[in-house]
Amino acid sequence: MKRRLILLIPLVLFLGMAVFLFKGLYLNPSELPSALIDKPLPAFALPAVNDPGRILTQADFKGKPALVNVWGTWCVACREEHPVLNALKEQGITIYGINYKDDNASALKWLQEFHNPYQLDVRDDKGSLGLDLGVYGAPETYLIDSKGVIRYKHVGIVSQQVWRDELAPRYQQLMEAP
């Protein structure tokens, strides 16, 4: 009888997995856990990518509405996204970067070669800030207002179209707000 019970283990494991799969069907991975919208950026104190001596905190991101872009050199999609960010920077949009779980040397190399769109770039090689932000994967882009409050989150590549349809109107709104 005992041996029979052992044979049941695969079934139990599978049924357990099925529960998660079923719940997973109704989750939308591109939805931000609503908890973080309209909340200030989580507190952090991390070095800058291009200057290990300089410690950046959430206060450095305040002042004007901006995009906060989570990226990494290991992320395929970030390469696709990069030229768009460069173009946005040319248009005068403030972009902050969070270099997520990355090797700093390759990040520096990347920025040198592909052009640096980030006004400030946080070195989050341990992924602690990413964890607080609830980063699902790179790239992700947050829209924050001048007080450093998160207003919108986009998961995935910021393409010209995403900028035009989703981010630009909200950014405009934040710029016009007092």
Added chain:
Amino acid sequence: MIPELGHLALILALCMAVVQSTFPLLGAWRGNQQWMGLAQPAAWGQFTFLLFAFGCLTWSFLTDDFSVTYVAENSNSLLPWYYKFSAVWGAHEGSLLLWALILGGWTFAVSIFSRQLPEDMLTRVLSIMGMISTGFLLFLIMTSNPFSRLLPQSPVDGNDLNPLLQDVGLIVHPPMLYMGYVGFSVAFAFAIAALLGGRLDAAWARWSRPWTLVAWTFLGIGIVLGSWWSYYELGWGGWWFWDPVENASFMPWLVGTALIHSLSVTEKRGVFKSWTVLLAIAAFSLSLLGTFLVRSGVLTSVHAFASDPTRGVFILAFLLVVVGSSLTLFALRAPVVKSQVSFGLWSRETFLLVNNLILVVAASTILLGTLYPLIIDTLSGAKLSVGPPYFNALFVPLMVILMMALAIGMLVRWKTTPLRWLQGMLVPVLIASVVLGMLAAFMLGDFHWAVLAACSLASWVVLAGLRDLQDKTRHKGWIQGIRSLSRSYWGMQAAHLGLAVSALGIVLSTQFTAERDLRMAPGESVELAGYHFVFDGTQHFEGPNFKSDYGTLRVSKDNRNVAVLHPEKRLYVVQRSVMTEAGIDAGFKRDLYVALGEPLEDGAWAVRIHIKPFVRWIWLGGVLMAIGGLLSMSDKRYRFKVRQRVSQSLGLKEAQV
């Protein structure tokens, strides 16, 4: 009219599948010959109708019938004809139809080539495959009909095939992968039929083994093609990303690898029966799970086609029925009697068990890593990602242990091996492989521990194989001896050699890749790892459905011309998407790889240049493994012996041939 005929054929195929899955099974249970006799004609009818339906969809693509929704979404009149053909399986509905067609094909093949099986066994196998087919056809017809029309307002032209898929590799990659996925359904059906009939013996293992080998071979080729495609098509030289969809194809392959090894123990020694059955169920379940992950949009991925919860619910329900019921059956019917056969520590049985454990643990870690974000999300709502670091950290050490054990496993004998003899065989191999590894690590440039380890391990596997060959031929002399070895022996050697070659390719190309990303104006040149690259600028070029900037780089080494590379940046007009086509000079010892980044001012471009030593070995190893699979499968013991109408009385003695 043609699409409607196709739709009708699909429905008829479903009817056939229902017949095939019910009456014959009841017949086998009640001993009713006539009902059992329905299995074969129903399987043939089903395959015919599926072929017809597939033909109808292909016809709609080739004649640009944009009134069919699926065609309008995935084709365009400007698309070259071969891409119109491959667009049939370019998206969700069509690839499901291909799935069903291949399943029909496998069922047909089983009904033709397994006529020597006892009738009740064959009937049960066909019935179970009919059930799987019923599920898939229901799914196809109810949620993803490829023949639905856009009437009355049908578009003038189609939306074009996703440019990423407009590639030769992608014409063949999905069919190969599906051949593998679906092929495991045969091993699965054999396992279930054996559980139902209470006939889990050496004969069962012998029947399933060639089918499993074919499926495993196809799946391997599919994975290699996918990896090769991402290497040259995604434009930045990576060949494996631990993407959920890649994992979905890799897990069944790993479990399938365990299965073919475990089947050989069950076939030759009659042990590990329950374990083998469980592996057969697992291999196919993971294939289904792969389908679920890709089709339901549960995990975000570049490959995910459709995020539609109704589809997801259907596949999940299907998965529950298939896997849940087969595991229940397993729990109820799997033999619990401890085998009488015993074996020692230094025996082939032990080492095949080690092989199985490592492969299953590897597949489980990948499964965990793939589903972990989903589990955490469900439990706490936190979003996180599991990246390549996790997979590499767990997978690489497991493969190291696997390769260490593999060499010993090739030499040890069934039952038990005298340790002294084994030492005599392997100590020289060990010394030689460490020496070779050191030599290679110091000769190949900068010293890396990884290179030393990889070269030593690869030599360890290859030399142990040679040592075994020497041992096998010691009585007859080389020529005579080599001739007398069976095909499945050569298959084993080829596949193991393939593993060593792949491992070398992976480590060497990762360690010694030289890459530069730089701005190049026409006429400028750059030196990289001894190669001299001259950029001749780009030309405009009009393809059938794209516009291209066609670059030219001349490469020379020591003032001798080596290659002229043509990387491209293509703009696909209909979908307005930009694709990178890398320029590659492929070589046995190194690849020169050039991709265009962004256009800069004055005709200059951001250019990415890689030199990747031994990268081709990764796929070469995969091809060797596939050759190994084919050799084993064509071994004569599967051709002659099965004909002798093996029955349950087949004892171990006969099976040991």
